[in-house]
Amino acid sequence: MSTILEATPGFVDRYLDLVEAADGDPDPAATFTELADYVAGLVAEVERLRPPVVRCLAAVEAVAAASDGDAELVAWAFLDSLSPDDRRRLAPWLGPRTRSMLDEVEGAGPPG
Numbered sequence: 001m002s003t004i005l006e007a008t009p010g011f012v013d014r015y016l017d018l019v020e021a022a023d024g025d026p027d028p029a030a031t032f033t034e035l036a037d038y039v040a041g042l043v044a045e046v047e048r049l050r051p052p053v054v055r056c057l058a059a060v061e062a063v064a065a066a067s068d069g070d071a072e073l074v075a076w077a078f079l080d081s082l083s084p085d086d087r088r089r090l091a092p093w094l095g096p097r098t099r100s101m102l103d104e105v106e107g108a109g110p111p112g
Contacts, residue, residue, distance in 0.1 A: 004031070057093045075101040
């Protein structure tokens with residue numbers, strides 16, 4: 001179980017509850033059942049947050065696709081402000097114009 005506990009610090013409290021309930025030695029099957037419940041809760045939280053993220057990125061795409069000067073704000077104020085890890089995580093939900101701007105941000109420095 002040490003591999004599981006080292007990789008999932010958020011699960012430790014639940015595991016310790018199992019240890020207490022089992023008088024010190026929880027059954028491995030019970031541990032994995034509890035881990036499955038923990039992971040399901042994490043996935044539910046991701047799914048709960050997905051719609052607002054998608055709406056935000058749709059709005060960013062609408063601004064990026066507009067012909068006015070605000071499109072550059074998407075590249076250099078929004079995309080450039082995200083960490084590389086955040087950009088990678090958000091990439092599947094970016095629209096075509098925003099994705100093109102992301103390539104520009106990642107391939108060059110700010111304009112000027």
